[in-house]
Amino acid sequence: MSVCQQGNFSPKVTIEAIQMQTIIGLVSAGVGIAIVPYSLQNLQRAGVVYRAFKEKTPLVETAVVWRQEQMTPVLREFLRIVKSVCD
Numbered sequence: 001m002s003v004c005q006q007g008n009f010s011p012k013v014t015i016e017a018i019q020m021q022t023i024i025g026l027v028s029a030g031v032g033i034a035i036v037p038y039s040l041q042n043l044q045r046a047g048v049v050y051r052a053f054k055e056k057t058p059l060v061e062t063a064v065v066w067r068q069e070q071m072t073p074v075l076r077e078f079l080r081i082v083k084s085v086c087d
Contacts, residue, residue: 002058003035003053003057003058011032011033014031014032015031015032020036020037020040020043021043023036024036024040024043024045024048025045027045027047027048028045028046028047028048030047036050037060038052064079064082066079
């Protein structure tokens with residue numbers, strides 16, 4: 001919403017979704033527009049066009065969560081990679 005407000009635009013929100021596949025599906029069905037992460041460009045849908053913002057957009061923080069008592073070798077390696085990328 002803040003991105004829209006910065007552009008002096010106030011969208012009329014009629015449907016909200018959480019899952020990215022659903023959001024892209026709604027756009028594909030002609031229900032409206034959405035602001036999504038850049039990485040979603042890989043989800044190609046008929047009629048959906050992705051455009052990057054010209055101006056810098058707000059940073060979205062992301063977290064990694066796991067159940068400590070279910071540590072596996074794959075999870076341990078994944079966490080090692082995440083830590084090396086984030087440090």
